[in-house]
Amino acid sequence: MKQLMLGNAAAARGLYEAGVAVVSSYPGTPSTEITEELAKYDDVYSEWAPNEKVAMEVAFGACLAGKRSFCGMKHVGLNVAADPLFTVSYTGVNAGMVIAVADDAGMHSSQNEQDSRHYARSAKLPMLEPSDSAEALSFAKRAYEISERFDCPVLLKMCTRIAHSQSVVEPGERVEPPAKPYEKNIAKYVMTPANAIRRHPHVEERMARLAAFAETTDLNRVEDGEDHKIGILTSSTCYQYVKEVCGDRFPVLKLGMVWPLPEKKIRDFAASVTTLTVVEELDGFIETYVRELGLACVGKEVFPPLGEFSQNLVAGKLGLPVHSGKALDESIPPRPPAMCAGCPHRGMFYTLSRNKCTVLGDIGCYTLGAAAPLNAIEMTLCMGASVSGIHGYNKALGAESERRTVAVIGDSTFMHSGMTGLANIAYNQSNSTVIILDNSITGMTGHQQNPTTGFNIKGDPAGKIDLEALCRSMGFRRVRVVDPYDLAACDAALREELAAEEPSVIISRRPCALLKYVKHSAPLRVDADKCVGCKACMRIGCPAVSFQDGKARVDATLCVGCGVCSQLCKTGALASTAKEG
Amino acid sequence: MEAKNIMIVGVGGQGSLLASKLLGHLLLEQGCDVKVSEVHGMSQRGGSVVTYVRCGERVASPVIDKGEADFIVSFELLEAARWLEYLKPDGQIVTSTQQIDPMPVITGAASYPENLVEKLRASGAKVDALDCLALAEQAGSSKAVNIVLMGRLSHYFDLPEEAWQRSLAAMVPEKFLDLNRKAFALGRNA
Numbered sequence: 001m002k003q004l005m006l007g008n009a010a011a012a013r014g015l016y017e018a019g020v021a022v023v024s025s026y027p028g029t030p031s032t033e034i035t036e037e038l039a040k041y042d043d044v045y046s047e048w049a050p051n052e053k054v055a056m057e058v059a060f061g062a063c064l065a066g067k068r069s070f071c072g073m074k075h076v077g078l079n080v081a082a083d084p085l086f087t088v089s090y091t092g093v094n095a096g097m098v099i100a101v102a103d104d105a106g107m108h109s110s111q112n113e114q115d116s117r118h119y120a121r122s123a124k125l126p127m128l129e130p131s132d133s134a135e136a137l138s139f140a141k142r143a144y145e146i147s148e149r150f151d152c153p154v155l156l157k158m159c160t161r162i163a164h165s166q167s168v169v170e171p172g173e174r175v176e177p178p179a180k181p182y183e184k185n186i187a188k189y190v191m192t193p194a195n196a197i198r199r200h201p202h203v204e205e206r207m208a209r210l211a212a213f214a215e216t217t218d219l220n221r222v223e224d225g226e227d228h229k230i231g232i233l234t235s236s237t238c239y240q241y242v243k244e245v246c247g248d249r250f251p252v253l254k255l256g257m258v259w260p261l262p263e264k265k266i267r268d269f270a271a272s273v274t275t276l277t278v279v280e281e282l283d284g285f286i287e288t289y290v291r292e293l294g295l296a297c298v299g300k301e302v303f304p305p306l307g308e309f310s311q312n313l314v315a316g317k318l319g320l321p322v323h324s325g326k327a328l329d330e331s332i333p334p335r336p337p338a339m340c341a342g343c344p345h346r347g348m349f350y351t352l353s354r355n356k357c358t359v360l361g362d363i364g365c366y367t368l369g370a371a372a373p374l375n376a377i378e379m380t381l382c383m384g385a386s387v388s389g390i391h392g393y394n395k396a397l398g399a400e401s402e403r404r405t406v407a408v409i410g411d412s413t414f415m416h417s418g419m420t421g422l423a424n425i426a427y428n429q430s431n432s433t434v435i436i437l438d439n440s441i442t443g444m445t446g447h448q449q450n451p452t453t454g455f456n457i458k459g460d461p462a463g464k465i466d467l468e469a470l471c472r473s474m475g476f477r478r479v480r481v482v483d484p485y486d487l488a489a490c491d492a493a494l495r496e497e498l499a500a501e502e503p504s505v506i507i508s509r510r511p512c513a514l515l516k517y518v519k520h521s522a523p524l525r526v527d528a529d530k531c532v533g534c535k536a537c538m539r540i541g542c543p544a545v546s547f548q549d550g551k552a553r554v555d556a557t558l559c560v561g562c563g564v565c566s567q568l569c570k571t572g573a574l575a576s577t578a579k580e581g
Numbered sequence: 582m583e584a585k586n587i588m589i590v591g592v593g594g595q596g597s598l599l600a601s602k603l604l605g606h607l608l609l610e611q612g613c614d615v616k617v618s619e620v621h622g623m624s625q626r627g628g629s630v631v632t633y634v635r636c637g638e639r640v641a642s643p644v645i646d647k648g649e650a651d652f653i654v655s656f657e658l659l660e661a662a663r664w665l666e667y668l669k670p671d672g673q674i675v676t677s678t679q680q681i682d683p684m685p686v687i688t689g690a691a692s693y694p695e696n697l698v699e700k701l702r703a704s705g706a707k708v709d710a711l712d713c714l715a716l717a718e719q720a721g722s723s724k725a726v727n728i729v730l731m732g733r734l735s736h737y738f739d740l741p742e743e744a745w746q747r748s749l750a751a752m753v754p755e756k757f758l759d760l761n762r763k764a765f766a767l768g769r770n771a
Contacts, residue, residue, distance in 0.1 A: 002609070003609070004605045004606070004609055004615055004617065006619075029621055030621060032621075033621075108620065108621075109621070132616075132643075161618060161643055161644065164618065164619045164620070164621050165616055165617065165618040165619070165643035166605055166615070166616065166617040166618075166619070167614075167615070167616045167617075167640075167643065168609070168614060168615065237643070240641045240642045240643065241641070241642050243641040243642075244641040244642035310642070310644055310646045311642045311644070311646050311649075312646040312647060312648075323646055323647055323648035323649050324647055324648045324666075325647045325648035325649075325650075325665065325666040325667055325668050325669070325670070326665065326666065326668075326670070326704055326705065326706075327665060327666040328662050328665050328700060328701065328704055329704075330662065330694050330697075330700060331691070331694070332659065332662055332663045332694065333659070333683050333685045333686055333690075333691035333692070333693065333694075334629075334683065334685060334691075335592065335627075335628055335629040335659070335660070335663075335683035335684070336628055336683070336684060336685075337593065337626040337627055337628035338626060338627040338628070338684045339626070339627075340594070340626060340627060365626060368626065371684065372684065372685070372688050372690065373684075373687075373688045444626075446621065538687060538688070541684060541687065541688065542687075543627050543681070543682075543684065543687065545687070546682040546686070546687050547687070547689075555681070557714070557723050558681075
């Protein structure tokens with residue numbers, strides 16, 4: 001039956017129908033829903049791994065054992081998993097293995113705009129790239145066939161617009177794949193230099209066979225057009241923009257497999273048109289290949305190498321009519337994302353801001369601590385870099401810096417790659433202060449469980465890592481827990497740990513205010529007689545607190561009654577509505 | 582049913598995902614090709630969010646570009662103003678009159694523009710502005726603003742109300758259905 005399905009859900013459906021048995025992923029926008037959807041099937045084992053490298057190695061282990069496996073991640077997650085990726089290309093697989101990687105052109109929710117297609121080329125692996133949900137479903141199934149036929153994992157490349165757009169699909173039935181019993185094969189699976197050197201020729205030979213496959217597969221198709229003055233080489237969401245503005249006017253070579261590329265097909269297509277135009281987001285990946293073939297084309301000298309495209313952008317670059325509307329002649333203030341009302345991170349960031357700390361930050365909701373009015377975070381790089389970075393920062397500057405510098409990292413990010421940085425602090429001994437912002441969930445990506453929450457991907461009880469015990473076992477003697485809703489306690493903890501002559505860990509612990517099990521207090525209200533309009537309550541940057549007609553105002557639809565603002569009010573003007581009965 | 586481009590705009594967390602699910606279901610039932618593009622992740626955290634809903638015989642692009650929207654459905658007044666450039670010259674705005682200060686206004690770095698409904702009308706746009714929050718509260722929950730807006734939008738669609746009711750029943754959990762039917766009716770008949 002036809003239904004609307006999110007691209008990520010469709011990819012999950014395709015993996016399911018292909019008989020995937022073991023799934024291990026780390027959440028990351030825009031890839032998360034693939035794994036969340038797979039976790040809904042009882043006949044698939046699914047899990048959140050602590051990071052993408054672990055997830056990929058779990059998936060490899062499962063395919064080695066003979067079950068079709070999957071791991072999913074965002075583009076920067078593939079950097080973390082790059083180590084196994086390059087060598088699983090040499091070992092190959094037993095049962096099929098599919099790796100989804102989701103790029104984020106436009107950086108809706110990412111720290112960079114890297115183009116994952118380069119991984120396919122450098123790790124010498126095939127990559128499929130769907131252009132809507134129906135293709136996400138069918139390509140996921142095709143990926144397993146290719147994986148088993150060519151003995152390699154297959155990369156399924158998503159992007160934000162495909163991952164987070166719903167379009168029409170027709171789901172099918174799950175098919176149990178052929179059994180692939182594990183057979184001991186040291187020469188294939190033990191990548192010592194002596195064995196790996198014998199595997200490398202297999203890799204090159206496989207890529208040649210895959211290149212031949214690329215010529216004949218219907219994953220790459222020519223759609224003819226009336227006007228051969230321009231021929232368009234494109235894939236993914238760019239294909240949709242091209243079809244939106246050109247319809248059937250120009251011929252299109254639509255690539256569903258973006259590595260390896262079909263040389264002859266591209267040459268024949270180029271020969272059939274006057275000008276070959278490559279339309280692709282981010283890097284000129286296809287264009288570089290086309291130019292290597294010695295073919296002339298229009299590419300990145302016209303189309304931007306950054307940001308998302310749209311139909312107007314493509315139309316403009318192709319010299320076609322562009323739609324336009326009328327903007328209001330008015331300055332519209334921006335609305336950047338902000339920490340939610342009641343966010344437990346806010347109290348700690350206010351404390352850090354007030355103590356004028358240098359804060360090295362990390363990846364998560366709490367990166368919003370860098371925004372006005374708190375402006376607390378001064379560095380954010382990648383997962384775990386706060387904990388490793390503070391050690392380097394303190395080693396460079398010494399005691400002076402150690403007394404005013406902290407690293408902040410969320411519970412999930414700490415498990416992902418903060419632990420190794422903490423081990424380095426313990427081992428190489430800097431007097432660093434690390435704050436684990438433990439909101440008991442992976443927040444930014446939409447509430448996924450992690451090794452510290454005590455629940456697994458299905459919400460069932462699971463192993464729970466004790467953060468305090470973990471830090472102590474590394475040799476940290478100063479490990480303390482504070483409630484970030486208590487500003488005085490946060491202030492005391494921060495001052496004492498910065499002053500201490502040894503490294504410390506502060507665990508700022510309170511569950512995310514958006515978690516369903518979190519009970520909210522009644523909203524606060526402003527007593528207009530008591531409010532003197534000093535704006536002290538507005539220094540925490542809570543979206544529920546605004547200022548109107550000289551007085552503070554609390555939006556009762558947003559306020560969750562956390563009471564942090566009232567701790568800043570010297571006149572007692574912010575009181576709970578609950579107390580009034 | 583003829584091709585339509587509908588943008589749902591608001592502040593992250595206001596419930597636009599349910600509104601787009603409802604529309605998607607409704608339009609698919611009419612036999613259209615449909616695409617819906619959503620926002621997940623960081624931008625959802627209290628930021629300006631936009632969902633694109635497109636239907637037609639065949640829909641290629643999942644997004645709506647400047648000058649292409651038949652409807653802008655807005656949960657918040659400033660957001661209607663922000664996205665105005667995406668409206669077709671003869672397009673219709675359906676907006677709640679709710680105002681939520683963005684962080685630059687809260688910190689005093691910017692001010693919230695005044696008389697936005699009048700300014701939107703002066704720009705030539707057709708504007709249907711109503712206090713959806715009050716209607717949602719009247720229906721039983723401030724969270725039902727999304728369905729009040731859908732009720733109001735239904736007023737401009739040439740579709741029988743039963744079609745909307747079917748999609749509502751399909752997309753809303755049973756225990757909230759009565760509340761949402763009330764919210765829908767309050768929006769539709771406002």
